[in-house]
Amino acid sequence: MAFDLITIPCLKDNYAYVLRDHASGEVAVIDVPEAAPIKAALAQHGWTLTQVWLTHHHWDHVDGLADLLAEHPAKVVGASADAHRLPDLDIAVAEGDRVALGSLEAEILDVSGHTVGHIAFYVPGAAACFTADSLMALGCGRLFEGSPAQMWGSMQKLMALPAATTICSGHEYTASNAKFALTVDPENAALISRAKDIETARAKGIPTVPTKLSTELATNPFLRPADPGIRATLGMPTASDADVFAEIRKRKDTF
Ligand code: ZN
Numbered sequence: 001m002a003f004d005l006i007t008i009p010c011l012k013d014n015y016a017y018v019l020r021d022h023a024s025g026e027v028a029v030i031d032v033p034e035a036a037p038i039k040a041a042l043a044q045h046g047w048t049l050t051q052v053w054l055t056h057h058h059w060d061h062v063d064g065l066a067d068l069l070a071e072h073p074a075k076v077v078g079a080s081a082d083a084h085r086l087p088d089l090d091i092a093v094a095e096g097d098r099v100a101l102g103s104l105e106a107e108i109l110d111v112s113g114h115t116v117g118h119i120a121f122y123v124p125g126a127a128a129c130f131t132a133d134s135l136m137a138l139g140c141g142r143l144f145e146g147s148p149a150q151m152w153g154s155m156q157k158l159m160a161l162p163a164a165t166t167i168c169s170g171h172e173y174t175a176s177n178a179k180f181a182l183t184v185d186p187e188n189a190a191l192i193s194r195a196k197d198i199e200t201a202r203a204k205g206i207p208t209v210p211t212k213l214s215t216e217l218a219t220n221p222f223l224r225p226a227d228p229g230i231r232a233t234l235g236m237p238t239a240s241d242a243d244v245f246a247e248i249r250k251r252k253d254t255f
């Protein structure tokens, strides 16, 4: 592999990720819930941080930034649409923009829904996408700002990535997501089996992220509104995918 990708548990149930390009030695951290665990990981590997990629403005994704930058000066990349409510950006980006990390390159996707202005960083050279609170392991982010139709549009963008893409999401919510998923897709054998694996992993304190897009396509109800089994469970055999997605999101809000 021409890169390293490490997962860093932060706060109670957040994740940051560190991506390092071997060719250049450039290192990016994706989201900064808190500084200490990220500093510790950089020190452990002897890596020099060069970039910070922010997915959205929520405090649990940016609060450690000032503390981290004080020790590790780096260029901060975030959404131009959210520049007014993000920490100071060195590089403001929008959908379609590209950000180089040495020999790797991130493509920016607008994945609004959880917030309007939430972006994902898709890195084809690492076959990874940093989705934070848009697409999550067995779930998707709560709709604080966007509409269900907007979030469904964001899900469709992510569904179009290569199925082998590693999905790096922002929280350890997978066990409760699995319980909900089983209520709308109870006969999905892949989901039943994944739910057991998640229980086992969590009992050992092992993170359930990152995951693969192929796994999400097979088990994540938020990517499966077209599925006849889910539609039967919801009593929505002929509704649009967007309407089925909206119903799944609504049920999850009160689960
Ligand atoms: Zn958030």
Ligand code: FE
Binding pocket: 058, 060, 061, 133, 170, 171
């Ligand atoms: Fe979050």
